[in-house]
Amino acid sequence: MREQAAIWLAPAFLAGVLAVQWMPVLPTQGWLLPVLVLSAWLAWSSAQARGVAFLLLGAAWAAWCGVRAMESRLPRELEGRDLSVTGTVSGLPQVRAEATRFVLTVERAAVGDEPVALDGRLRLAWYAAGGKAVPAIVPCARWHLTLRLKRPRGLVNPGGGDGERSALERGIVATGYVRDDASNRSTGVRMFCVDGWRAAIADGIERRVADVRSAALLRAFAIGDTRGLTQRDWELARANGASHLIAISGFHVGVAAVAGVWLARLAYACWPGFGLRVPRRQVQALAALLCAALYSALAGFGLPTVRTLLMIAVVALARCSRRHVSSAQALALALLAMLAADPLAVLSAGFWLSFAGVAFLIYSLSPRAQGWRGALRELTLAQAVMAVALLPLSLWFFGGACLVGALSNLLAVPLVSFLVVPLTLFGTALLLMAPPLAGPVLVAAGWLCAGLWWLFERMAGWPGAQVYVPAARPWALGLALLGAGWMLLPRGTPMRWLGALLFLPLAWPPVQRPQPGAFRLWMLDVGQGLAVVLRTREHALVFDAGARFPSDFDLGEAAVLPSLRALGIARLDLLVVSHADNDHAGGAPAVAQAHPAAARLGGEPERMPIATVPCAAGQSWNWDGVRFRMLGPAARAAAARGNDRSCVLLAEGTGGRVLLTGDIGLPAERGLPAAVGTGPPLVLQVPHHGSRTSSGPDLVRGLAPVLALVSSGWRNRFGHPHPLVAQRYAAFRVPMLNTAEQGAIEVDFPADAPPHMVRAWRRHRFRYWRE
Known part of the structure; x- marks a missing residue:
């Protein structure tokens, strides 16, 4: 295939790969093999049909890889059973006081003495329990472990990430933890292993650089090791639009390639006669490719490094064959090579940011004046191009963008590119x-990193450093990308500024607001916990905010806040924390910090992680024709401790009502039907996640809800909702929806109609990788 043809064949192949990712169900391999063979033959034999053939080839290849990846997941019948697994530790383990988290590449697995088919990567945690310390887990070590596994499953919420898509893209076939078993043992360490070298480099940097943050940044710059960076560090980077600078970028690989060229030149300078036997240009190209490949291996073969490595490989091979390859041709061939090796890479945001950024640079920039003035001008223009070009993708993937990113990058990119990265690599x-x-x-x-971070801390406080937008439709992204291309047309093109108007559907999408007397509710998917968002026409409240775990995973930060942003809720009026248990209150500090003006009510205020005004029966207010009444805790429960001190909130619109009960049990349920009284149809948040000690017959019979909503974790260890409770609701003919099965649940309470479920997020826009 000629290099020029790759410029239009690569987009055709990409379109085929991308089309598969929208499928809810993949075709079987029996259908895919003939399509693969036919499209490959057509692409080879017919130049006229080559574009269509590449589209079909991309679709068939992506579907084939998707089927293989889904079939590699842990068989369902093995979920929750003890497996004996032998494998090798991949990547760099994350060691904390409470647990060590690592990835194990499976070599063989068995249940008892019977082998089972399991092949791929496992994401594991080894918890410190019973006073026993977790053994040292080092990269490249072989272990024989007893594991309890389950298929990859993530939380599904508005504006949230997709854990199952991420697991598919990274080749994770199961997640789980190490069981306490006498048979757990290490069987040695592989001698030649890149991850071992990466760990040695990380340890060497940590020993030599005293400042903890600077050492963590240098490890990220050197080998892509971000384990030492805190949540605050990432927030600062995002607020400055500099997340791409922290992890390994394509520029790092380019620096390594340039070092290879210099080494080749040094060799020719030391042995001039060598040039009579081997051409200088070819040796320099191969040296650049070799150094770039070695460094990419040390960096863990992240997607930006692989993209740059493939482009260097294309140029090096063209140089060796004495053929000219333009930047666009190199990018297209790199795209084809990437998709041929791993079509599932399109599931990663990094894929689109990486290739789109380079494509827009090639599209917009042309060679200009030489010298340092020309280089400075190119650098400035490149930052402006990237700010415009990547804004649509940032808004789409992350729900927000940094408005000071162009300025902060204008200062940070030269510092990182010309000083920090070369020094770090040296x-x-x-x-x-x-x-x-x-x-x-x-x-x-390290000193330069400290200065860079000082600058970031100052700029992060500027107005508009980080802005968020509601979720938009895919067509809005297409319009914004078209607008970016329009704005970056060559100078002299008339009315380029009109391209900015095409950003509006993505930056300001329409947000549906309930009518007066109506409201809308979202029960978020926070695992074994509770988080509910309720919105009237002009007001919004959050009832509970999920858990915060010792690993610093905070569901207030990871689930509640992204959902509020995606739903277009910029201002929160009230935060209610039903009681102080972690699965309800753990995420509250993150929500309170993001919305400091919101009022706070809570049960068990003396145990709360934030300051709250106590909930008490009798509190009431009215928002936009919707009446709110606090029905609990009652005065008799004020001296109690635990679940029965949960806040119980009733919201009453003109067409429907909802009762939010927290974790109350049978004692606190008594009298609730009388307190709720009669009125429009009622939706009930099932108390205490559906535990056996709640949802008594008197409550279900007395309230007669039209819908029951359960918030629980998938395969949770408590068995919630309990089968007897589920049977009780079924006996009273009350439909029950569970976030563990449905993901986030959206219920509409119109002003002139009974309440009804609008969508369940796990089934909304269903994709083949979702359980």
Whole structure:
């Protein structure tokens, strides 16, 4: 295939791959094999039909890989059973006081003495329990472990990430934890293993750079190791539009390739006669490719590094064959190579940010004046291009963008590109070849990182540093990308500024607001916990905010806040925390910090992680024709402790009502039907996740809800909702919806009609990778 043809064949192949990712169900392999063969033959034999053939080839290949990946997942019958697994630790383990988290590549697995088919990568946690410390888990070590596994399953919420898509893209076939078993043992460490070298480099940097944050940044710059970065660090990076600078980027690989060219030139300078035997240009190209490949391996073969490595490989091979390849041709061939190797890479946001960014740079920039002035001008223009080009993708993937990113990157990119990265890579090379010499170089790079972070901390406080937008439709993204291309047309093109108008459907999508007397409710998917968002026409409240775990995973930050942003709720009026248990109150500090003006009510205020005004029966207010009444805790429960002190909130619109009960049990349920009284149809949040000690017959009979909503975790260890409770609601003919099965649940309470479920997020826009 000629290189020029790749410029239009690569988009055709990409379109076929992308079309498959919208399928709810994949075709069987029996259908895919003939399509693969036919499209490959057509692409080879007919130049006229090559575009269509590549589209079909991309679709068939992506579907084939998707089927293989889904079939590799843990068989359902093995979920929750103990498996004996032998495998090798991949990547860099994350060690914390409460647990060590790591990825294990399976070599063989068995249930008892019977082998089972399990092949792929497992994401595991080894918890410190019973006073026993977790053994040291080092990269490249082989272990024989007893594991309890389940298929990948993530939370599904408005504006949230898709854990099952991420697991598919990363080749994770199961998640789980290590069981306490006498048979757990290490069986040695592989001698030649890149991850072992990466761990040694990370340890070397940590020992030589005293400042913890600077050491963490240098490890990220050197080998893509982000384990030492805190949530605050990432927030600062996002607020400055500099997340791409922290992890390994394509520029790092380019620096390594340039180092390879210099090494080749040094070799020719030392042995001039070598040039009479081997052409200089070809050797330089191969040296650049070799250094880039070695560094990409040390960086863990992240997607930006692979993209740049493939582009360098295309140019190097063209140079060796004495053929000219333009930047557009190199990018197209790299795209084809990436999709041929891993079509599931399109599931990653990094894929689109990486290739789209380079494509817009090629599209917009042309060679200009030489010298330092020309380089400075190109750098400035490149930052402007990236700010415009990647704005639509940032809004789409992350629900927000940084408005000061162009300015902060204008200062940070030269510092990182021309000083921090070269010094870091030089120090990394010294760590491997001459460790005593690495210290001063890495310390100097650490000082520069400290200065960079000081700058980021100042700029993060500027107005508009980080803005968020509601979720939009896919066509709005297409219009915004078209607008970016329009704005980046060559100088002299008339009315380029009109391209900015095409950003409006993505930046300001329409947000549906309930009518007076109506409201809308979202029960979010927060696992074994509770988080509910309720919105009237002009007001909004959050009832509970999910859990916060010792691993610093905060559902207030990860689920509640993204959902509020995606739903277009910019201002929160009230935060109600039913009681102080972690699965209800753990995420409250993150929500309170993001919305400091919101009033706060809570049960058990003395145990709360934030300051709250106590809930009490009799509190009431009215928002936009919707009446709110606090029905609990009653005065007799004020001295109690635990679940029965949960806040119980009733919201009453003109067409429907909802009762939010927290974790109350049978004692607190007594008298609730009388307190609720009669009125429009009622939707009930099932008390205490459907535990056996709640949802008594008197409550279900007395309230007669038209819909029961359960918030529980998938395969949770408590068995919620209890089968007897589920049977009780079924006996009273009350439909029950569970976030563990449905994802986030949206219920509409119109002013002139009974309440009804609008959508369940797990089934909304269903994709083949979703359980």
